Amino acid sequence: MRYLVWTLRLGFAAWLIPAGLNHFYPLFYQPLGNQPESTALIVALIDTGLFSLVKAVELFAGICLLLGWRVPLALVLELPVSFNVWYWDVPLQGWDSVSAYYGWAVLGANVLLMLAYWPSYRALLHPRAAMHWPPAMREEAP
Amino acid sequence: MIARLLPPARLLLGAMLLYNGLNHFAGPFMPFPEGSTPLAIQLMEALRFSALLDVAMGMQMAAGVAILVNRFAPLALAAVMPVNICGLYWALLLERSPTWSLCAGLAVALTALLMFALLHRYAAMLEPHPLALGESAEHRYETLYARSAGQTGGRDFALALLPLVAAAAFYHFLVPSVLGLWCLVVLMIPLAVLILRALQRMLVNPERQR
Numbered sequence: 001m002r003y004l005v006w007t008l009r010l011g012f013a014a015w016l017i018p019a020g021l022n023h024f025y026p027l028f029y030q031p032l033g034n035q036p037e038s039t040a041l042i043v044a045l046i047d048t049g050l051f052s053l054v055k056a057v058e059l060f061a062g063i064c065l066l067l068g069w070r071v072p073l074a075l076v077l078e079l080p081v082s083f084n085v086w087y088w089d090v091p092l093q094g095w096d097s098v099s100a101y102y103g104w105a106v107l108g109a110n111v112l113l114m115l116a117y118w119p120s121y122r123a124l125l126h127p128r129a130a131m132h133w134p135p136a137m138r139e140e141a142p
Numbered sequence: 143m144i145a146r147l148l149p150p151a152r153l154l155l156g157a158m159l160l161y162n163g164l165n166h167f168a169g170p171f172m173p174f175p176e177g178s179t180p181l182a183i184q185l186m187e188a189l190r191f192s193a194l195l196d197v198a199m200g201m202q203m204a205a206g207v208a209i210l211v212n213r214f215a216p217l218a219l220a221a222v223m224p225v226n227i228c229g230l231y232w233a234l235l236l237e238r239s240p241t242w243s244l245c246a247g248l249a250v251a252l253t254a255l256l257m258f259a260l261l262h263r264y265a266a267m268l269e270p271h272p273l274a275l276g277e278s279a280e281h282r283y284e285t286l287y288a289r290s291a292g293q294t295g296g297r298d299f300a301l302a303l304l305p306l307v308a309a310a311a312f313y314h315f316l317v318p319s320v321l322g323l324w325c326l327v328v329l330m331i332p333l334a335v336l337i338l339r340a341l342q343r344m345l346v347n348p349e350r351q352r
Contacts, residue, residue, distance in 0.1 A: 002276030006283055007305035009274075010332060011312055011325075018324035028320040037192040044188030048181045048236055050228070066331060068284035071274070072267045080224040084194075092192055116275040120266045124216045131152070131215075131259035133145040139262040 005116045012109040013065035016078070020059025023051060031099070038092035057081050065113075072120035075113055082110040148259050155252040156210030158245075159222060163203025166195070175233070175242055182237040198225045209256070216263040219253055226250045286339070287332035293343035294336065302336055 018027055033039040045051040057077055064074035089103025114121060130139070165171050177183035189195040202225055208218035226249045233242035257264065266272070273282060286294060286302045294302065306329060313325040 002274065002281060002283075003301070003305050005274050005276060006287070006302075007308045009283060010287070010305055010329060011309040014309060014313065014325040014328040017328045018321065022324075027324050040188045041192040041194065044185045048185045050185070050231060053231070062328075066288070066328065068271065068288040070268065070270050072269070072272060076220065076267060087192075087194060087197065113274075117272060118275070120269065120272050123263045123266050124220065125214070126216070126263065127213050129212075129216050129260055129263050131148045131256065132262065133148060133259055135258040135261035137262060137265040 005113070008109055008113055008116075009065055009071075012106075012113060013062050015106070015109075016058050016062025017066065020055045020057075020062055023055035024059075033088070033093060033099075035093055038088055041088060041092065054081055054084070072114075072117045075110060075117065076121075079110055079114070082107045144255075148256070151252050151255055152209055152212065152215070155249065155256065156206045156208075158249055158252075159202040159206030160210060161206075163199045163206060166199035167203070175237065175239075177232075177237055178239070179237055182232060185232060185236060198228070201225050215256070216260045219257050219260065220264075223250075223253050223257070226253050287335055290335045290338040291342075292339050293346060294339035295343055296340075299336065299340045299343075306333055306336070 022028060022030060032042055042051070045054065058081055061074040061078035061081075064070055086103040086107035089097075089099040089106075093099035093103075132139075161171075165174060175186070177186045186195075189198070201222055205218040205222035208214045226246065230243070230246040230250050233239055233246040237243075271284060273279075277283065281298075285292065286298070287306075310326055310329050313322040313329070316322075317325060
């Protein structure tokens, strides 16, 4: 099983780093979409500078995955970006478009890798959670 | 002092998020911010046109309910934080409106406060080097692909090459050339680490390689 996880992790990191870096140091053509909705969205993101934030998160997550530092946190930070990549590639570009393969691949890799780190997220999904102040890394005994 | 503020902060944030979502889907009960500067208008129109605004407002509404009833609050807070940060970015940097900036800033601050109060729920997620599924202290990604100081034996080296070859094959055969090439360049880094570790093994224990 670990070899499958490593394949996915290496593949995802290898994707995220050039995809993030490309915005700050052009390496390849950045697709702008071929549907009115997808083009309007990506142009607005680029013009407003929000795309820089998105790409910085992508680059940071890719480096964390590659170098093995705070991988569960990096995957959580990357998840909203992956969801937006999927939204742009699949519903906006078209469910049967070539872009859709990339959208499914990115979101799928992110979610599958999060499942591989399931113990790191288990506490997050607990239905009841007591709040404490000052903040503590461990839950205090009642 | 802050501990006493947590329950009202939770209720206030939950109500704000729920109201914002309801205002979008069932309202408007109060004018929805459309923007007054060119960039603020452009982004809001693009979000509306692409229906991504519906997704964001749906998330705020669902998170608002979860936070109000205090069910799955850690998940709801983590999910809604990116939406709130985007709202603050829009209000503060694009629209430059003091009123909207104050509202968006309050939402981000309350979300952060409650996330800090639930830090113990996020603690496992913040660990620097947790094990992934199938990994053990001896067989883990970091040891093979990220730490060049150390040794990797022949069998482990050969097995560790398989994921690299599989990822490289994916980018070589299935991804357009220029993009695929840069992905392959990134894969050279873990490959270099793996080779360095194998070389150290050979240099330190040459008799084992015979």
